[in-house]
Amino acid sequence: MPKEIITEGKAQIEVDTADIVSKDLEVFYNPDMVLNRDISIAVLRTQFDKPICIALPLAGTGVRGVRILKEIPELVKKIEMNDASPEATKLIKENLERNGLEENETIRISQKDACLFLEDSDGFDYIDIDPFGSPNQFLDTAIRKLSRKGILAVTATDTAALAGTYPTTCKRKYWSTSAITPHKHEMGLRILARKVMLLGIHHNKVLKPVLSYHYKHYYRIIFECIKSKEQAAKLLDSLQAFVNYDKVTADISVTKNPDESKTWCGPLYEGELHDKEFLEKLLTNYKHKVIEKAKEELNVVGSYDTHQVSQKNDLRLVPLDDIIRKLQEKKFEASRCATNLHAVKTTASFQKLIEVMKELNA
Ligand SMILES: C[S@@+](CC[C@H](N)C(=O)[O-])C[C@H]1O[C@@H](n2cnc3c(N)ncnc32)[C@H](O)[C@@H]1O
Missing domain, CATH: 3.30.56.70 (N2,N2-dimethylguanosine tRNA methyltransferase, C-terminal domain)
Incomplete structure (x- = not known):
């Protein structure tokens, strides 16, 4: 596989190059995800004002980790970069070196299955689940290992399942039926949010979305963790909505049971997809139309x-x-x-x- 050195933010990274990005690449670097990483760094700046423990269980080339270390070193108490692939962990080490960094007490590299890696840890304040495909299999362990007031960042690239192309896959993976409608991407985000929130509830954790967006081929939701048995129980009521789309008129309705005469999807999360106050602060750290659009949109289900x-x-x-x-x-x-x-x-x-x-x- 041909290699290339690229610059992203303050990091210089060696990556595999290919015309088409696929999970078969030896170690996965996707330039379409620069925004995803830019926003993570801004989110860390916005949420935290003291050094924290950071986990990158699917670290890939290590680009996100190197950028965090170069761009916001003041926020790193400990950063652990893990990847199941031996090629990836080798590349992470090389990429650290290339940036004048090395493995030590603060910077850890491991080569384990992401769930085992999280399981073996003492927990983290920031966990980034950024797989190729569905984040599904990593969510439960990540939520369990997330600290109070911590941030869970979740990427899903299986948008076809969440947005209605594969409703049965969606049901199996996300316990909800998706549908192809003009609002399919909002509903995909709401289905993903619900799954994460349901998993949080049984750990007495409320995972509150502070920013949810669809960009290019992926969905991304940033959750803040609130530990509260009372709030966790109450949250369940907001995870039972169905959205019905009338193909004849293009009208929509939100109901507690699906309207079988319409094209429906659900159950899904009907609460706020963003925390506007958080987004206002986020925009002072990083300006992008994705965040601006999220901040401007009205908090109602559907459109x-x-x-x-x-x-x-x-x-x-x-x-x-x-x-x-x-x-x-x-x-x-x-x-x-x-x-x-x-x-x-x-x-x-x-x-x-x-x-x-x-x-x-x-
Ligand atoms: C999309 S890439 C990660 C990109 C990286 N997060 C970034 O910001 O550039 C997904 C990575 O997950 C790794 N991976 C896939 N399944 C895994 C598993 N079960 N445990 C740990 N790593 C895994 C792959 O080797 C690949 O490097």
């Missing part, structure tokens, strides 16, 4: 895809910003949707939205 609504209700397409402005003039809350470019999130009913769109058509 109306205005292209679909127009087409299915014989309306002329009007600019999304005009629809949002008109809804706000009528004292409804309304915003763009972070996971669908053409969609509006609003507190207005479908009938009110149609009225507004008709007015704009006149």
